[in-house]
Amino acid sequence: MASHDTAKILAGKVALVTGAGRGLGRAFAEKLAALGADVAIHGMRENGPAEYGEGTTLTAVAAEIGQQFSVRSQRVLGDLTRGEDIARVIAETEAALGPIDILVHNAGGDIAAAGGKPDPNDAVHIKEADMRAVLERNLLSTILTCQAVAKGMMERRRGRIVTLGSVAFKGRTNGAIYAVSKAGVTHYTRCLADQLRPYDIAVNCIAPGDTRTGRFLGTRAVDPDRMVETGTLDRIATVDEVARVVEFFAGPMGAFVSGQVLRIDGGGQCWPG
Numbered sequence: 001m002a003s004h005d006t007a008k009i010l011a012g013k014v015a016l017v018t019g020a021g022r023g024l025g026r027a028f029a030e031k032l033a034a035l036g037a038d039v040a041i042h043g044m045r046e047n048g049p050a051e052y053g054e055g056t057t058l059t060a061v062a063a064e065i066g067q068q069f070s071v072r073s074q075r076v077l078g079d080l081t082r083g084e085d086i087a088r089v090i091a092e093t094e095a096a097l098g099p100i101d102i103l104v105h106n107a108g109g110d111i112a113a114a115g116g117k118p119d120p121n122d123a124v125h126i127k128e129a130d131m132r133a134v135l136e137r138n139l140l141s142t143i144l145t146c147q148a149v150a151k152g153m154m155e156r157r158r159g160r161i162v163t164l165g166s167v168a169f170k171g172r173t174n175g176a177i178y179a180v181s182k183a184g185v186t187h188y189t190r191c192l193a194d195q196l197r198p199y200d201i202a203v204n205c206i207a208p209g210d211t212r213t214g215r216f217l218g219t220r221a222v223d224p225d226r227m228v229e230t231g232t233l234d235r236i237a238t239v240d241e242v243a244r245v246v247e248f249f250a251g252p253m254g255a256f257v258s259g260q261v262l263r264i265d266g267g268g269q270c271w272p273g
Helices: 023-034 058-069 083-097 128-156 176-199 214-218 239-250
Strands: 014-018 038-043 073-077 102-105 159-164 201-208 261-264
Touching (some): 014 023, 014 128, 023 038, 023 058, 023 239, 038 083, 058 073, 102 128, 102 239, 239 261
Parallel strands (some): 014 038, 201 261
C-alpha cells in the first residue's frame, strides 16, 4: 500500500486509471491517490477484483481508495475496445471529478476471446478469434482510450498520459501476439508524444517485467528464490516498485520527459528497445 506520508504533489488533479480493480492498476491508483489526486477506478467487470483474491467489487475498491487517502474517487465500468464505452467512462469520470489531468492506461492482458490464455499461443497457430481479442484488448484499447482523453487535454493544453508496455515486446514464440500488441503500444506512445508536444502534454510508456500481482502469482509456478525483496535485482518486482515510476511520469519531476519507454525489470533486459 502507498504511504500517507507522501507530499500531496498531485492535489487538485484528476486521474483516470484503467484496469484499476486489482494488481498493478490498483497500485497505480493508490499511488496517485496518495499523492493527492482524485481518481477514477475503471474496470471491465464489477467483480473483477475478486478473480485473483485481491478484492471484492470495483465499487468497493473505489470506495476503499477514496477513504484511505482522503480523495474523491469514482468507479467507472466499460469495455475499452468499444468507442462508445470509452466516451461514457470519460463522461462519468469528468461529471464526478472534473477534467482528466492524468491517464494511466493499464487495462490489457494476454487473454483469449473466451477468457484465460490463448491456446495455442504462438505466432503461427493462435486462433483468429484469440488473436483479435489480444490485439483489441491491448493495442486497440490503448489507441482508442488515448485518442479520446487526449482531445480534452489538447483543448486545455495540459495533461499526462502513461501507457503500459511490457518487456514481452522482444521476439518470442509463446505469447507472440501479446508481444506484438505491446510493441505496438510502445510505438503508438512515441507517435502520440510527438503529436502532443506543442500542447504541453507528456506521454510515456512503462514496460514492467515480472511483478508479484495476484494474477501473476496465481497463473504460474514461481521460483521462491525470486520472491525476495532485497539483496538482488534478479527477482520479481513488487507492485510498488512499478507504481513509483508512474509517480515520476505523472508528477512534477516528469514535466519535461516525453516519448520514453522505461523498462522496470531490475535490468533483465539491457539492450535498446
